[in-house]
Amino acid sequence: MGRILTIAQTEFLALVRSKFFFIGVLSMPALMAVLFGFMRYADRAVDREERRFGVLDRTHVVYPAIVEAVDEYNRDAIEDGKRTGPHFEAEPIAVGSASIDDVIVAQSERVRAKKIFAFVDIPESALDPSSKAPIRYYSQQTSYQGLSSFLRTALNGAIERQRLKRAGVDPAVVSSLTAKAEVKTFGLVERKADGSLTPAKEVDELQRFGVPFFFLMLMFVTVMSNAQHLINTIIEEKMSKINEVLLGSVSAFQILMGKLLGVVAVTLVLAVVYLGGGAYAMLSLGRVDVIDPVLLGWFLVFLLCASLMFGSVFQALSSACADLKDAQSMLQPAMMTLIVSYLSSFLVIRAPESPLAVGLSFVPMVSPFAMMLRIAMPPGPPIWQVLISVALLVAATIAAVWAAARIFRVGLLMQGKTPNLPELWRWIRA
Secondary structure, three states: OHHHHHHHHHHHHHHHOOHHHHHHHHHHHHHHHHHHHHHHHHHHHOOOOEEEEEEEEOOOOOHHHHHHHHHHHHHHOEEOOEEOOOEEEEEEOOOOOOOHHHHHHHHHHHHHOOOOOEEEEEOHHHHOOOOOOOOEEEEOOOOOOHHHHHHHHHHHHHHHHHHHHHOOOOHHHHHHHOOOOOOOOEOOOEEOOOOOEEOOOEOOHHHHHHHHHHHHHHHHHHHHHHHHHHHHHHHHHHHOOHHHHHOOOOOHHHHHHHHHHHHHHHHHHHHHHHHHHHHHHHHHOOOHHHOOHHHHHHHHHHHHHHHHHHHHHHHHHHHOOOOHHHHHHHOHHHHHHHHHHHHHOHHHHHOOOOHHHHHHHOOOOOHHHHHHHHHHOOOOOOHHHHHHHHHHHHHHHHHHHHHHHHHHHHHOOOOOOOOOHHHHHHHHHO
16 A cells, blocks of 8 residues: 555656646636636627618518617617627618519629628518518628527517507507516525524525536546546556556556556645635635535545546556557547536536436436536435435446556556457456
8 A cells, every 4th residue: 555655646746746737727717717708808899890781661660660779779789988799770771663673682782792781671561460471681691690680679579569559559558568577586485493484595596507517617627637647647658668667666556546546636636726716706705605515525525436437447548558649549438438428417407306317316427427416406416316326436436446457457568559448358357
């Protein structure tokens, strides 16, 4: 055991003392901040153009409502005197003595000449509720959805008001009567021993979705970085013949466990750093209620098991590869298993108590992500499901480490052709 800890300590110190470790610790939050900042900037700055469009209003009553909607949209697209989105400008299209086909052709030529961005044809029957004639939107830039989405909403609202007026119904009264009531989600009310009621708490979106998603992303990122380092380390040492020297003093199992424990320790350090950063952010926002020590404890348990399980698999497969090129094809199934396990957990967010979500919680490859999400999402799963999931995960982790050790002892000294999966299975059974 002492030799395993010595190798683990050496691996751990070699990683945390490198400048790339500190760069990696700082780069993730910095990258996320840059990403969110860029997305916010892009959302406000990517489309600020003036888009002029024509309206062929054959009903002769809809166009004024479109102009009014355009003015309101343009006012909302200005913040602190700066334009935060596109500005639209409507112009009427006169038919005169020309046929409708000639008008549409002429307007299409104007679009091609960049005089207008698009035009819309509102048929006369648009005010008839039984009419199936569509409103036609013409544009050369058909992939641009901003103007078409705006017109879809504005036109339907204008046509609805005109239909109500024709039916002798005041649109203002209809709007008032059909106003949507606000629906808020609360927990359950509880009666205390003295007969008083404990008021229900309103569901917080940060606690319902933000915290579980943070744990999910953090687990995936840390496990993935753990796997990537193990792959590079094992293959580099195998190519440089370092392992042949080490095998003179320690066994293959001791090398595997030492490196695995060292990298897992680094993974836990990374997780603690990011958890500390998240806790500090919540304290700064005055959201102490979001910080749950029990939840943090379960996260570290699942993270430890996931790191050991996936890490041992990547370490074993890397030992069987002759170089990094062979490792890409050999490790692709294992990498896809990790990614699919992560993506499968998103099904849990939609219905944490569904049979599918419960079933995924008991699949060892998926349970670190799926069960952690269920625990983090109120009210959480029954404790017996959590304990069964942890038991199955621990058993799978032990089996993965055992199988990895069987492969590692053969693959560490093997040179030449990279073995296939049936050969690896024979190494495990040997």
